[in-house]
Amino acid sequence: MVKASHLKKVYRAGEIDLEVIKDFSLEINEGEFVSLVGPSGSGKSTVLNMLGCLDTPTSGEIIIDGVSTKAMSRTQRANFRGENIGFIFQSFNLIPVLSVYENIEYPLIMIQNLSENERKSRVLKLLEEVGMLDHKDKTPDKISGGQMQRVAIARALVTNPKIVFADEPTANLDTKTAHMIIDLMKKIQREHQTTFVFATHDEKIVSNVDRLITLVDGEIVADQRMNQ
Amino acid sequence: MNNILKISYRNLKRNYRRTLLTASLITIGVIFVLIYTAMSGSFKSYTVGQITDSLMGHIQIHKKGYVASVDNLPLDKNLNAKMLEFIESTLASNPYVQSYSYRIKFGAMFSNFTSTTNIRLNAINPKDEFPTLPLLESRISDMNGTFKPGEIIVPELLIKGMDVKIGDTIVLVANNKNGSVNGINLKVAGIVGQVMGPGGRDGYIHIEDAKKALRMNNELEISEIVLRLKDVEKLGVAEKSLQPLLEKFNKEGKPVLEIHTWQQLSPFYNIIKMIDIMNISIQIILISIVLISILNVMIMSVFERVREIGTIAAMGTPPLTIVKLFLCEGLMLGVFGAVVGSILSLGIVYLLNIVKITYSIGQQSGLILTPSLGINEILSVSIIVILISLVASISPAIKASRLDPVEALRTY
Numbered sequence: 010m011v012k013a014s015h016l017k018k019v020y021r022a023g024e025i026d027l028e029v030i031k032d033f034s035l036e037i038n039e040g041e042f043v044s045l046v047g048p049s050g051s052g053k054s055t056v057l058n059m060l061g062c063l064d065t066p067t068s069g070e071i072i073i074d075g076v077s078t079k080a081m082s083r084t085q086r087a088n089f090r091g092e093n094i095g096f097i098f099q100s101f102n103l104i105p106v107l108s109v110y111e112n113i114e115y116p117l118i119m120i121q122n123l124s125e126n127e128r129k130s131r132v133l134k135l136l137e138e139v140g141m142l143d144h145k146d147k148t149p150d151k152i153s154g155g156q157m158q159r160v161a162i163a164r165a166l167v168t169n170p171k172i173v174f175a176d177e178p179t180a181n182l183d184t185k186t187a188h189m190i191i192d193l194m195k196k197i198q199r200e201h202q203t204t205f206v207f208a209t210h211d212e213k214i215v216s217n218v219d220r221l222i223t224l225v226d227g228e229i230v231a232d233q234r235m236n237q
Numbered sequence: 238m239n240n241i242l243k244i245s246y247r248n249l250k251r252n253y254r255r256t257l258l259t260a261s262l263i264t265i266g267v268i269f270v271l272i273y274t275a276m277s278g279s280f281k282s283y284t285v286g287q288i289t290d291s292l293m294g295h296i297q298i299h300k301k302g303y304v305a306s307v308d309n310l311p312l313d314k315n316l317n318a319k320m321l322e323f324i325e326s327t328l329a330s331n332p333y334v335q336s337y338s339y340r341i342k343f344g345a346m347f348s349n350f351t352s353t354t355n356i357r358l359n360a361i362n363p364k365d366e367f368p369t370l371p372l373l374e375s376r377i378s379d380m381n382g383t384f385k386p387g388e389i390i391v392p393e394l395l396i397k398g399m400d401v402k403i404g405d406t407i408v409l410v411a412n413n414k415n416g417s418v419n420g421i422n423l424k425v426a427g428i429v430g431q432v433m434g435p436g437g438r439d440g441y442i443h444i445e446d447a448k449k450a451l452r453m454n455n456e457l458e459i460s461e462i463v464l465r466l467k468d469v470e471k472l473g474v475a476e477k478s479l480q481p482l483l484e485k486f487n488k489e490g491k492p493v494l495e496i497h498t499w500q501q502l503s504p505f506y507n508i509i510k511m512i513d514i515m516n517i518s519i520q521i522i523l524i525s526i527v528l529i530s531i532l533n534v535m536i537m538s539v540f541e542r543v544r545e546i547g548t549i550a551a552m553g554t555p556p557l558t559i560v561k562l563f564l565c566e567g568l569m570l571g572v573f574g575a576v577v578g579s580i581l582s583l584g585i586v587y588l589l590n591i592v593k594i595t596y597s598i599g600q601q602s603g604l605i606l607t608p609s610l611g612i613n614e615i616l617s618v619s620i621i622v623i624l625i626s627l628v629a630s631i632s633p634a635i636k637a638s639r640l641d642p643v644e645a646l647r648t649y
Contacts, residue, residue, distance in 0.1 A: 063551055063642045084555055091553020098646065102548040106247035118240045120553045164552075 010204050011037040011060060011172060016069035018055050018227075029055050030227040033069070037172075037206060037220075042198050044215040045208040047224035053208035054176050056224065060206065061094050061174040062086045074171050091120035095165030097175035097194075097207070101157040103149040103164075110136065110145040113163045121168055135163040138197060155186035162194060166201060173198075175207035179214055187214050241558070245565035248538070255537070259530045260573045263622060266526040267578025268585065270618050273519050275586050275608035277512045280596075283604065284505060287432045291372035293499045294338070294463035295472060298324060298482065301495045303460065304502070310344050310357065312414035312451065315458035320485075320493060324462060327482055333475035335467045338365035341447045342439075342460040345411035347391075349401050356395060356409070357439045360447030369465040377441075379403045380427030388426035390441040396428050403427070409442070413451040414458075421450045472498055520621060527574070527625045531567050535633035538566065546637050547645025556638035563634030564627060571626025575619035586610050 018030035029052045037043055045053045058064035060071060062078050063086075071078045073093060081089060090096075103112045110132055117128045136142040139159040144152055149160070158178060165173050175194070179187030195217050198205045215221055223231035249256045289295055303314040316324070321339075328334050341360035346353050363384040367374055377390055380403075384390065389409070391401065401407060403425055410420040423442060431438045442450075448457065466475050476498055485493045500506040539546070546559060586608050594606040 058643050061551075063646075084557070087550065087553050087555045089553070090551065091555075094553070096551050098548065098551075100544075102544065102646070104244075104545060104548070106244070106251050115549075116552050119549070119558055120555075168553075 010039040010041070010074060011035070011206075012072045013056075013060060014070050014072075016056070016059060016066040016071070018052075018059065018064075019067045028227065030059070030066070033227065033229065035222070035229065035232075037204060039171075039204055040198070040202045041204055041206075042195055042217075042219045043204075043206045043222060044218040044220070045206065045222050045224055046212055046215060047208075047210065049210055051224045052227040053210075053224055055227075057174045057176050057206065057208050061096060062090050091116065091168065093171045095168060095170035095173040095203075097158070097161050097165045097173065097178045099177040099180045101149070101154070101161045101181070103157055103160055105149055108146050108148055109141055109152065109160050112149070112160055113167050116164065116168050131167055132163075135167055138200070139163045139193060154182055155189065158182065158186075158190050159193065162190070162197065166197060166203065169201075170203065172204040172206065175205070177209055178207055179209060179211065184213070187211070191215075191217060241561050241565050242569075245562055245569060248542075248562075249566055249569060252538075252541075255534060256570070259534045260570055260577070262530050263527050263570060263574025263626075264578040264581065266523040267574055267618060267622055268582050270519050270523045271579065271582035271610055271614065272585055272589075272608070274516055274614050274618070275582070275610045276589075276606060277516060278614070279606050279608045281509055281512055283607075285509065286372060288503050288505060289469065289499050291370050291376050292432055293502055294369055295466045295469055295499055296464040296476060296479065297497050297499075297502060298462040298464070298479075299460070299495050299497070301492055304495060304497060307342075310342050310460070312343060312412075312458070312460075315341070315414075315460050316462070316494075317458055318456055321457070321459060321462075323485060324482060324494070327479070328462075328464070331475075331478055333466050333468070333471055333478055335465045336365065336369045337462050337464045338362065338369040339444065339457075339459045340366070340461050340463060341444060341451070341458070343411055343447065343451065345409045345450070347395065347399065347440075348408040348410065349399050349405065350408070352399060354395065354399060356392075358409075358442055358447070359439050360442050360444045362444045366463075369463055371465075376430045376432065377427045378430065384426060384441070384443065386443040386445045387424060388443065389423040389446075390427040390429045391425055392438050392440050393428050393430055394438065395440065396425075401425055409450060411450045413453075417452055419450050419452055421446060472500070520618070523618070524621060524625050527571065527622050528629045531570055531626050531629035532633070534570065535563060535567055535630050536636075539563070539633045539637045542637075543640060543645045543648040546640050547642045547648065550640065550642040551646060559638040560634040563637050564630050567626045567630025567634075568623065571623040574626075575622040578622075579615045579619060582615075583610060 013033060013035045016030055016033040017028065020027045020029060033056060045056060047053050055064065059066050078086065078089065104115060107115060113132045113135060114128050117123045117131065136145050139162055141156060141159050141163065144156060149157055179190050182190060191214050194205055209215060218235055221233045221235060222229055300314045300316050300320065303311065306314065328337055339362060342358070344355060344357055347356040380390070389407065405425045406422055407425060408420050408422055410418060412418055423446065429441060466472065476496060479496050482494050482496060483492045487493050550559065589606065589608050595603050596606055597604065
């Protein structure tokens with residue numbers, strides 16, 4: 010599904026080159042529920058950004074579903090993300106002027122340009138799956154953090170992406186809600202057979218994953234397959 | 238596109254006070270420009286109408302050199318019968334000319350038997366002059382019936398200065414081109430109000446009386462021919478169509494005739510050009526208001542929504558769609574300002590016509606301002622505002638579309 014080969018990411022800070030990812034190679038299989046863990050500054054977000062085609066590696070290659078992202082232009086990467094990748098953010102990042110329903114519908118309008126009936130059926134189905142059907146007409150400022158993240162999960166899945174990347178999806182939530190969100194992600198991943206990769210620094214919430222990859226200083230130090 | 242418009246509209250609504258303030262500023266700018274255009278247009282069309290329809294006509298034909306010495310009202314630079322025959326034959330087949338009138342212009346002594354003063358006169362044939370200058374009759378007051386030989390229409394300032402009344406007999410004494418002096422008695426038949434422009438203070442007598450006073454006997458000599466066009470908008474084309482008149486040369490190989498439009502003859506045309514320049518200046522001010530307002534709002538909008546832009550970019554919104562979103566916001570502000578500004582301007586113009594604002598130009602007072610707004614003026618101002626709104630939004634929109642999603646998502 011995802012194959013990253015010898016990724017390196019170097020940031021320039023003044024006169025100094027800062028190598029945040031060092032010779033990172035990884036293969037993620039279709040339908041896996043993967044967690045990237047590691048302390049702050051270990052490079053989790055950088056890896057997710059590169060795998061999610063938001064950022065480009067300084068060197069190395071990423072192949073997603075058989076397509077190399079190396080030579081893609083900005084617009085090609087945007088289109089590729091719209092068709093193949095879903096994102097869940099730490100701060101939910103819902104669009105404040107749109108209702109819950111419209112936030113989920115947004116990628117279908119702006120990116121996939123589907124018919125209204127198709128959009129409606131997909132959005133309502135996901136609203137039901139994430140338990141937000143009763144709140145569909147509310148704006149993000151009228152719902153809780155956990156509810157916002159449920160909406161964000163629905164929005165990430167509405168385009169039927171092949172893979173979903175979530176960067177610290179529970180960092181802004183209390184422990185109980187965080188567990189509920191991870192459980193919800195896992196449930197949806199099973200039902201949709203979508204590949205999920207999420208980064209977290211909180212190892213207490215990763216008991217339910219298929220695979221646990223530990224990152225320290227830009228390098229994989231452990232890659233454990235968990236027995237469910 | 239509907240969805241982009243919907244989202245843009247909601248984005249504008251989220252900062253409704255700022256949006257309202259900006260849209261109001263654009264609206265006020267549009268109103269200012271349209272009302273100024275309507276009022277200056279009223280003044281301009283009144284003045285141009287007065288000049289062309291009661292004084293100068295649209296085009297004048299003279300013997301070469303007449304206009305250069307027009308202040309002296311030279312009688313030795315008149316058009317003779319042969320020239321008139323040639324001019325008439327050309328005018329008869331000209332499709333732009335509606336009518337024309339002969340005039341003899343000369344200076345004379347005006348006496349009421351107790352005192353004497355100078356007067357400048359236009360000798361006319363009323364049958365030709367009044368259709369050619371349709372507003373001339375409206376300048377003449379206290380006249381009973383038609384203007385006949387033996388009568389004089391006296392300028393209003395002279396009526397007051399010489400203390401003459403309608404029905405009084407006066408004496409005109411004039412020199413002809415040979416220096417021979419002659420006098421004729423005329424009855425005061427009317428008072429002509431003065432207007433701006435050359436000849437605006439002239440009196441009028443019948444052309445037959447001028448022939449007697451100037452001892453022209455059987456051969457008519459004319460100072461100028463005044464032309465009225467079917468469509469004044471075709472002034473330039475009409476002037477060109479009269480070029481054959483300039484191809485008649487004298488023995489020295491120089492043209493015999495000269496042709497001038499009212500714009501070339503009236504110094505007021507420069508004032509009209511100034512009004513047009515001021516119109517353009519006001520429009521430039523409007524453009525600046527719109528440009529700066531929208532640029533400011535859109536830049537603020539981009540800075541406030543960096544994270545949101547990062548989110549939609551991360552989800553896969555193509556850069557072009559992000560550009561469209563921001564262009565639509567600017568466009569909506571411009572369209573709102575243009576539409577509301579135009580509607581309010583039409584209302585204000587309607588009110589101004591009810592209130593009837595009066596103004597004075599020199600001795601003319603009580604002139605009523607009749608502002609009007611044509612569809613062309615509204616459309617041109619609206620198109621300018623909408624285009625400038627789009628132009629002002631381009632830079633912030635491109636900036637938004639070029640934001641790096643990773644950097645944008647890091648912004649708090």
